[in-house]
Amino acid sequence: xxxxxxxxxxxxxxxxxxxxxxxxxxxxxxxxxxxxxxxxxxxxxxxxxxxxxxxxxxxxxxxxxxxxxxxxxxxxxxxxxxxxxxxxxxxxxxxxxxxxxxxxxxxxxxxxxxxxxxxxxxxxxxxxxxxxxxxxxxxxxxxxxxxxxxxxxxxxxxxxxxxxxxxxxxxxxxxxxxxxxxxxxxxxxxxxxxxxxxxxxxxxxxxxxxxxxxxxxxxxxxxxxxxxxxxxxxxxxxxxxxxxxxxxxxxxxxxxxxxxxxxxxxxxxxxxxxxxxxxxxxxxxxxxxxxxxxxxxxxxxxxxx
Numbered sequence: 001x002x003x004x005x006x007x008x009x010x011x012x013x014x015x016x017x018x019x020x021x022x023x024x025x026x027x028x029x030x031x032x033x034x035x036x037x038x039x040x041x042x043x044x045x046x047x048x049x050x051x052x053x054x055x056x057x058x059x060x061x062x063x064x065x066x067x068x069x070x071x072x073x074x075x076x077x078x079x080x081x082x083x084x085x086x087x088x089x090x091x092x093x094x095x096x097x098x099x100x101x102x103x104x105x106x107x108x109x110x111x112x113x114x115x116x117x118x119x120x121x122x123x124x125x126x127x128x129x130x131x132x133x134x135x136x137x138x139x140x141x142x143x144x145x146x147x148x149x150x151x152x153x154x155x156x157x158x159x160x161x162x163x164x165x166x167x168x169x170x171x172x173x174x175x176x177x178x179x180x181x182x183x184x185x186x187x188x189x190x191x192x193x194x195x196x197x198x199x200x201x202x203x204x205x206x207x208x209x210x211x212x213x214x215x216x217x218x219x220x221x222x223x224x225x226x227x228x229x230x231x232x233x234x235x236x237x238x239x240x241x242x243x244x245x246x247x248x249x250x251x252x253x254x255x256x257x258x259x260x261x262x263x264x265x266x267x268x269x270x271x272x273x274x275x276x277x278x279x280x281x282x283x284x285x286x287x288x289x290x291x292x293x294x295x296x297x298x299x300x301x302x303x304x305x
Contacts, residue, residue: 001038002038005039006042007194009124010046010048011048012047015032015050015051015052016053017054017091018053021053026076033076036077036080040080046122048118049090050092051090052092052093054106054107056093061106061107088113090110091107092115127191128191129157129190131156132157133156133157133159133163134157135152135153135154136155137150137151138152142204147198148204149196150197154189154190154192157191158188159176159179159197160186160187161176161187162175174199175199175200176197176198176199177197177198179195179197180197181193181194204216205274205279206274207250207256209267210258214256216250216251216253217253218250220249221236222235222246223237224240225246226245258287261283261284268283269283270282
């Protein structure tokens with residue numbers, strides 16, 4: 001609820017109009033109060049209040065009950081910081097569909113807009129596209145065959161393919177490969193757009209070597225070679241497709257123990273899996289080992305020295 005509210009241009013406050021329901025919501029610890037306060041605190045300055053369940057008031061569709069709710073909720077919204085005179089209070093029945101899209105004869109005493117009309121009257125806020133990019137991330141997905149896809153809402157600036165962006169607080173800088181909104185590719189995304197974007201963060205599938213199963217980053221494609229002769233066909237290829245062979249520099253995301261295949265074959269064979277499917281097999285030609293100097297030594301081992 002907090003995430004959704006922080007990204008909204010307008011809040012629709014749904015109020016239970018039934019006897020007991022409204023009183024519970026507007027009480028000191030009620031949801032009506034809490035949601036209204038959160039909306040204002042999180043920067044939502046436009047609001048529509050819907051007096052719901054008007055078909056269940058006593059009597060049904062009671063104007064007196066509506067007026068009571070408008071007075072009490074309006075008073076609280078004013079304390080929060082809203083101007084009640086600029087907030088439409090729409091009597092509705094979600095169950096019966098009254099005043100949702102079309103005006104209802106059951107509420108002929110109400111002369112204001114329907115919920116749909118009130119939504120159409122919302123003012124579009126100014127989009128600060130001239131400022132530097134700011135995009136709070138809502139989630140990050142790992143999609144097989146595509147890679148890392150962060151998703152979030154553009155608050156300021158623009159994001160488009162080819163841009164170089166920096167993630168905080170880690171300081172990671174990388175290139176945006178593509179931008180999509182609702183599964184459609186975009187040339188650029190502006191403030192207010194909820195987008196997903198693919199970044200050039202390297203390919204990081206799982207490497208299985210002896211008993212280790214650790215994600216590794218394909219840091220660099222060094223060469224493409226002939227599978228049978230081992231002859232170099234291309235230096236620094238942009239990609240390796242199914243059936244190709246090559247030398248690749250891989251960096252594990254966590255420390256792991258491996259050896260070169262020529263010296264210790266059981267510790268030098270590996271398979272690479274992505275989304276539980278084997279995508280590559282190979283052997284280790286060289287290893288950049290960590291300097292053991294300064295490593296912990298047990299008391300028993302120290303005595304043996």
